[in-house]
Amino acid sequence: MIKYSVIFHKNIFNWLLVIVLMVLITGCWDYHELDKEAVISVFGYDLISPYHVKVSAYLETTPKANSSSNGNEGGMKKPEIIRADGPTIYEAIKNMSVYTPNELTFHHHVISILSEKFVSSPHFGDGLDRITRVGATRRRGLFAVTSGQSSDVLEIKLPLTDDLSEGLLNLMEAAKEQQYSTQVDLNDFLYDLTLIGKEPIIPRILITQSKSTSFQKRIKVYGSGAFRGTRFVGWLSGNETRGVLWLRGKSGHPILRFPWEGGEIMVQAESIQTKIALSQTSRASKEQIPFLIKMKWQGKIVMYTGHRSLKVQDIPSIEQGVENSMRPVIQQSIRRAQALHTDVIGFGNTFYSSQPSVYRQKYLSQWNDRYFPQIQYIVQIKAKILNIGMTSHAPEERD
Amino acid sequence: MISVKQLSYLTVILIFSTGILYLPSITIRHAGNGGWLSPFISMMVGIMVLFIILFFHYQFTSKTLTEYLPLLVGKWGARLLGALYVLFFWSTGLLVVREMVGIVRITLLPKTPIVVICFMIALAIIYGAYCKMEAIARLIELIVLLLPVMVIALITGLAGAIHWGAFFPFIEAGWRGVIRGAFVPSSWFGEIIVLAYLLPIVSSHHRSFSILLFSLGITAGLLSIIVMLIIGVFGASEAARTPLATYELIRYVQFGSFLQHIDALFLFPWLMFMLVKGLLFFYVAMISFSQTIVLPSYQFTIIPLVFLSTVVSHWMFLDDATVSKFLEVVWPVYALFFEAAVPLLLLVLYFVRHRKIQTIRMSP
Numbered sequence: 001m002i003k004y005s006v007i008f009h010k011n012i013f014n015w016l017l018v019i020v021l022m023v024l025i026t027g028c029w030d031y032h033e034l035d036k037e038a039v040i041s042v043f044g045y046d047l048i049s050p051y052h053v054k055v056s057a058y059l060e061t062t063p064k065a066n067s068s069s070n071g072n073e074g075g076m077k078k079p080e081i082i083r084a085d086g087p088t089i090y091e092a093i094k095n096m097s098v099y100t101p102n103e104l105t106f107h108h109h110v111i112s113i114l115s116e117k118f119v120s121s122p123h124f125g126d127g128l129d130r131i132t133r134v135g136a137t138r139r140r141g142l143f144a145v146t147s148g149q150s151s152d153v154l155e156i157k158l159p160l161t162d163d164l165s166e167g168l169l170n171l172m173e174a175a176k177e178q179q180y181s182t183q184v185d186l187n188d189f190l191y192d193l194t195l196i197g198k199e200p201i202i203p204r205i206l207i208t209q210s211k212s213t214s215f216q217k218r219i220k221v222y223g224s225g226a227f228r229g230t231r232f233v234g235w236l237s238g239n240e241t242r243g244v245l246w247l248r249g250k251s252g253h254p255i256l257r258f259p260w261e262g263g264e265i266m267v268q269a270e271s272i273q274t275k276i277a278l279s280q281t282s283r284a285s286k287e288q289i290p291f292l293i294k295m296k297w298q299g300k301i302v303m304y305t306g307h308r309s310l311k312v313q314d315i316p317s318i319e320q321g322v323e324n325s326m327r328p329v330i331q332q333s334i335r336r337a338q339a340l341h342t343d344v345i346g347f348g349n350t351f352y353s354s355q356p357s358v359y360r361q362k363y364l365s366q367w368n369d370r371y372f373p374q375i376q377y378i379v380q381i382k383a384k385i386l387n388i389g390m391t392s393h394a395p396e397e398r399d
Numbered sequence: 400m401i402s403v404k405q406l407s408y409l410t411v412i413l414i415f416s417t418g419i420l421y422l423p424s425i426t427i428r429h430a431g432n433g434g435w436l437s438p439f440i441s442m443m444v445g446i447m448v449l450f451i452i453l454f455f456h457y458q459f460t461s462k463t464l465t466e467y468l469p470l471l472v473g474k475w476g477a478r479l480l481g482a483l484y485v486l487f488f489w490s491t492g493l494l495v496v497r498e499m500v501g502i503v504r505i506t507l508l509p510k511t512p513i514v515v516i517c518f519m520i521a522l523a524i525i526y527g528a529y530c531k532m533e534a535i536a537r538l539i540e541l542i543v544l545l546l547p548v549m550v551i552a553l554i555t556g557l558a559g560a561i562h563w564g565a566f567f568p569f570i571e572a573g574w575r576g577v578i579r580g581a582f583v584p585s586s587w588f589g590e591i592i593v594l595a596y597l598l599p600i601v602s603s604h605h606r607s608f609s610i611l612l613f614s615l616g617i618t619a620g621l622l623s624i625i626v627m628l629i630i631g632v633f634g635a636s637e638a639a640r641t642p643l644a645t646y647e648l649i650r651y652v653q654f655g656s657f658l659q660h661i662d663a664l665f666l667f668p669w670l671m672f673m674l675v676k677g678l679l680f681f682y683v684a685m686i687s688f689s690q691t692i693v694l695p696s697y698q699f700t701i702i703p704l705v706f707l708s709t710v711v712s713h714w715m716f717l718d719d720a721t722v723s724k725f726l727e728v729v730w731p732v733y734a735l736f737f738e739a740a741v742p743l744l745l746l747v748l749y750f751v752r753h754r755k756i757q758t759i760r761m762s763p
Contacts, residue, residue, distance in 0.1 A: 020522075029510040029512070030509065030511050139651050140651060140653060140659070187560070190637050191562055191565070195636070353568045354568070
């Protein structure tokens with residue numbers, strides 16, 4: 001009898017435990033039904049008026065959700081675009097949820113496209129606070145800026161893909177490889193924003209229209225937008241962006257083209273290493289801070305249009321050609337940044353890293369406006385051709 | 400009985416589990432990009448506490464802190480100090496539970512009522528406490544291997560995202576900043592005081608000081624790596640304004656374009672470590688409580704103490720910001736009083752009494 005009661009009580013306890021756990025099983029509150037979610041992959045930010053923001057979302061719903069609404073079982077993923085506006089980004093996004101029966105989710109958000117007007121307004125800074133505070137958006141989410149309306153970008157159908165986010169991502173990857181543009185995620189932007197003596201850049205998305213594509217709109221990732229803090233200050237061309245990226249020590253495989261011995265030679269970089277340091281020249285004044293830029297380029301020859309056979313003795317002159325073609329790109333990008341009064345290269349950060357207290361006390365507050373436009377610099381480039389390719393010269397016709 | 404090896408694993412989990420939660424942000428706020436050096440300075444407090452508790456353990460073998468308190472401060476003093484230590488261990492366990500609830504709510508279960516999460520954690524702690532220290536030690540042996548895996552995965556998943564420029568100028572806040580940044584984490588290292596209750600059940604004390612010292616070094620190293628990664632990925636300014644910087648770091652981990660959104664894989668071991676830490680503090684609180692009021696078994700106290708803590712944690716810390724502020728402002732002073740100041744005073748008292756006895760013995 002005693003034994004029975006012990007077993008009974010033990011079982012009662014176990015059963016009670018199981019029942020309590022079943023009732024309290026936390027999935028009841030935090031479950032996710034994939035077909036009930038509207039996944040935002042691309043998000044656009046526009047400015048309607050100084051006090052009004054428009055947001056556009058490129059939504060991706062699962063095949064099941066489409067099939068249930070269209071009656072098309074197993075149908076293709078069908079992206080949808082929804083828009084909403086409000087006095088602040090937060091309210092605009094809130095209003096957006098009114099237009100969709102599914103729950104809006106940013107968990108798989110890939111790119112945010114910002115219009116030029118939007119990033120020129122204080123709304124962008126406020127938006128950054130919203131994005132990082134709510135925490136729904138990951139810091140891996142990319143940024144791009146466009147001169148027109150960001151919502152126009154969302155409307156464009158990219159060739160060979162139905163997924164705009166994937167297409168944009170691939171375009172950015174390609175542009176990053178060639179260094180005509182770059183890839184900047186939320187974390188990179190915040191890092192540059194909070195780093196002393198360096199200003200952020202964001203890749204640019206261009207909408208093009210030409211006869212060759214029957215006036216169909218196309219997207220191109222080319223150049224970048226320069227910022228001063230959270231404010232957009234101007235555009236950098238593809239070449240200027242290249243120079244900035246070289247100076248920032250960003251890796252890529254850009255191709256350079258220059259004339260050589262009756263033809264043109266194209267070289268592709270395998271690595272570019274840059275070191276910027278404060279130069280200790282006696283001529284430097286307090287107003288004109290001198291810097292020494294040391295660059296090391298390594299790459300290979302990918303094309304030669306001349307008819308000369310390439311020999312080992314020719315390599316130094318090709319390397320000289322590489323150095324000569326890089327120098328103006330660098331000078332042009334520095335000049336552009338100086339004209340925009342924004343140190344997107346990070347000369348100020350180099351100075352700060354070397355003499356933190358001097359920089360903080362004397363230069364920090366006026367660096368972009370007063371000292372950066374006057375900096376002196378010497379560029380030292382050392383190019384090294386690692387490979388001339390599989391052939392020595394271009395194929396020749398038989399006489 | 401448990402082994403010294405298990406005790407050393409326990410030491411690492413004890414400090415690391417909650418140390419990586421709010422600590423990096425607090426440290427970086429004071430130490431800037433030199434924050435990665437602060438854990439090594441904080442470790443000094445841990446070494447001091449370890450030395451004191453081991454010294455007392457060798458003097459009063461097979462006795463816990465509560466048991467040898469009467470020999471140092473008398474019967475009533477021991478009761479008062481014992482009661483205060485019960486409160487300290489219980490409140491620390493409570494704080495760990497609250498931190499755990501906070502991280503679960505932010506990361507995994509944002510819509511689930513806080514009471515439910517508290518209740519689930521409390522049930523796990525109650526079950527663990529009933530299983531006694533030997534079972535907890537075996538559990539630690541099972542999960543401790545996940546810790547290096549977690550850190551290595553973090554390093555490899557973030558290798559390409561580190562901005563080396565974030566570490567320059569070297570120690571921008573100066574050594575003063577690094578020391579200030581080490582103040583709060585030192586209270587985490589001081590938590591090693593719980594070993595004063597576990598040393599009597601350790602089977603062999605062969606090389607125990609060097610093993611525990613090594614585990615303290617490992618913990619400081621791991622914390623330093625995490626702080627380094629946070630500074631390198633986010634930069635010091637951004638890390639300082641992100642209270643849960645380690646969680647943000649985990650969310651940033653990505654292996655190419657094929658392995659993303661893997662934060663849950665990191666959260667599983669992390670929550671296990673926190674659970675073990677909470678369990679350990681409640682276990683020690685129950686042991687010291689039962690020894691202070693001379694109860695035959697600590698198991699009577701498990702359910703009331705754990706449930707009381709879930710209620711009090713909810714009542715004391717209504718939001719996560721309060722937890723963070725409490726940890727930064729109140730906790731270091733409160734904890735270091737029990738972890739370092741009281742043991743140090745006890746050591747002084749021991750030497751004073753010991754010398755007195757020797758003087759009496761030597762006098763003709």
